[in-house]
Amino acid sequence: MPKATFYNLKEEKRQILIDAAKQEFSRVSLYEASISNILKTAGIPRGSFYQYFEDKEDAFFYLLNEHAKERHECLVSNLKKFEGDLFKAISEIFRSTLEHSEDKGQRDFIRNVLLNMNYKIENTFSQYLSEDVANERYDDIYDLVNAEQLNVASRKEMFHVMQILTAVTFHNLIHSVSNNLSVSAAMKKYETELKLLQLGLMRSSS
């Protein structure tokens, strides 16, 4: 987490830092990124950076978390919009993430995040879906989902549904970006797989 000094910064200066960091993390992945470049872009001395952040990761995960919050809001509002239809809501999130990742500016940041996704990064996104934490946002989602629609008997089972959807959704996002699929090609693949998920991978014994 950023240090207190970071939050004490004047709005304007903080934004300059954020922009500089985002620019560097858009250029390359977290591991290739260099603090030196952020300093150069932001025009601040080396020591200052370490007043605000623990290290490179700290800055990166700050940015990522801000992003994840927005995505979470997006999911909540989609669930409302589609009256609890989890599949429609998540499919919209998928599309908007892909489209989002075509905007200049945002684009390369999300690309780099997806291409270097690991469990720590994924957790930053899906932390609001984990069951154990005393997590208000967890309830946000679960209350909104129309559970009637789902093949689950309990709240606990719904957790597994979320896990599966998370896994497949991220997998598709990453696949789309790393193979430069067009938005429509990506959607087609994703929706095919969602359909399979809904109906089941196994042939119903008839």
Next chain:
Amino acid sequence: MPKATFYNLKEEKRQILIDAAKQEFSRVSLYEASISNILKTAGIPRGSFYQYFEDKEDAFFYLLNEHAKERHECLVSNLKKFEGDLFKAISEIFRSTLEHSEDKGQRDFIRNVLLNMNYKIENTFSQYLSEDVANERYDDIYDLVNAEQLNVASRKEMFHVMQILTAVTFHNLIHSVSNNLSVSAAMKKYETELKLLQLGLMRSSS
């Protein structure tokens, strides 16, 4: 890919290098690993390393690919053993990977690989399952799978089944390792989700 000089090396010396590299990549992730440590352990001079490998990544992916080959053989033999039952076969792979990752030596390498899994690493594992490549191994798998069992009409659709299973399996592996689940707890979660996948996430309209 390692350079020709690496393959020309005497068996014994090559093994020393491999062991040293594996040791370093077991200590920390690819990005934290240092070539210097490998040199020290293997007792070779700096210049030599660059005779054999392009860089750190090159050595890492060489090791990983060797590992992936073994896993692939394992999947093939499981498919034969279970007479084409994809779910049983993949579930066995899951278990053996987890158990494998309890052995001393292998253990930390696999742990680090899983904890730092990204699309490039995942592709190293699942390259044999991709549909487009002119890939004998692709056929290996697909011919062995009992498609009758599956809710697919074509070979093309089976690709999506594999994609989903890959996504969910890796997701569970990573989750198990990062949360230090016991093998049995991990199996329980994984099999619950496999069951859900088989039957479908959606309640059959009755």
Next chain:
DNA sequence: CTTGACTTGTGACACGGTGTCACATATAGT
């Protein structure tokens, strides 16, 4: 206003890792 306590800014520096290169050494064919 000034003194002192605390917070924030600064950049030179030591450290450690990387990849290269000129040179040394080995190997094999003639």
Next chain:
DNA sequence: ACTATATGTGACACCGTGTCACAAGTCAAG
């Protein structure tokens, strides 16, 4: 023995990191 080709070697230049001692601000109490 001679030459060509492959391999071994480690000093070196380069770059990024995180720290630290010191400078500069801020602010409240006397």
